[in-house]
Amino acid sequence: xxxxxxxxxxxxxxxxxxxxxxxxxxxxxxxxxxxxxxxxxxxxxxxxxxxxxxxxxxxxxxxxxxxxxxxxxxxxxxxxxxxxxxxxxxxxxxxxxxxxxxxxxxxxxxxxxxxxxxxxxxxxxxxxxxxxxxxxxxxxxxxxxxxxxxxxxxxxxxxxxxxxxxxxxxxxxxxxxxxxxxxxxxxxxx
Numbered sequence: 001x002x003x004x005x006x007x008x009x010x011x012x013x014x015x016x017x018x019x020x021x022x023x024x025x026x027x028x029x030x031x032x033x034x035x036x037x038x039x040x041x042x043x044x045x046x047x048x049x050x051x052x053x054x055x056x057x058x059x060x061x062x063x064x065x066x067x068x069x070x071x072x073x074x075x076x077x078x079x080x081x082x083x084x085x086x087x088x089x090x091x092x093x094x095x096x097x098x099x100x101x102x103x104x105x106x107x108x109x110x111x112x113x114x115x116x117x118x119x120x121x122x123x124x125x126x127x128x129x130x131x132x133x134x135x136x137x138x139x140x141x142x143x144x145x146x147x148x149x150x151x152x153x154x155x156x157x158x159x160x161x162x163x164x165x166x167x168x169x170x171x172x173x174x175x176x177x178x179x180x181x182x183x184x185x186x187x188x189x190x
Contacts, residue, residue, distance in 0.1 A: 005073045009185040014073070017066040018186060021102070024059050025160065028052065028105075032157055046124075053113055054129045060106035063099070080180040091170070097163050104156045110134060112149035117141035 004011045010018070035048035079088050113119060113126050115138040126134040138145060174182035 005075045007075055007078050009077055011073065013069055015186060017062060017069060021059060021062050021066065024055055028055055028059065029157060029161060050127065053109065053126055056106040056109045057128045057134065059102065063102045077185050080178065080182060094163060094167055098167065101156055101160045101163065105153065105160060108149045108153040108156060112146050112153055114138050115142045115146035115149060117143050117146065
């Protein structure tokens with residue numbers, strides 16, 4: 001079992017990071033919608049917001065690890081033979097957008113929470129699973145910054161949903177229509 005990437009397949013480290021980040025992001029998107037649009041009881045909503053912040057921190061750290069691993073493992077599987085140029089360009093653009101959003105979402109969430117005037121009013125700290133506190137550069141809070149970050153966070157979440165749907169559809173197209181090994185290389189390697 002190879003840990004490093006090759007021109008034929010992704011290594012187990014890249015695959016583990018990919019699927020771990022994917023699972024947490026899907027959980028986070030569902031949790032974000034649930035806690036803001038479904039839950040109305042304040043105590044439960046507060047608990048879910050704390051959980052959401054903690055997993056957002058985890059995503060941020062895993063994305064940093066994924067980028068570090070990618071920089072240390074410059075090889076990547078080749079595009080399938082005969083793939084049109086536009087599809088390769090679309091693949092690169094989609095992946096770039098995913099990476100940008102994987103940074104924008106946790107950072108905008110942290111800024112929104114840190115700049116919240118409500119957070120300062122009730123002495124709420126940005127804790128990660130109750131283990132340690134994230135920095136809070138906005139004491140007292142700043143409503144304009146919190147609102148702007150909230151808008152960015154919400155739009156980035158909807159963009160993430162759209163791009164993830166496109167990403168999954170492309171992977172399924174490769175597997176079911178093109179019958180190439182693109183999905184296999186990321187799922188279990190070659």
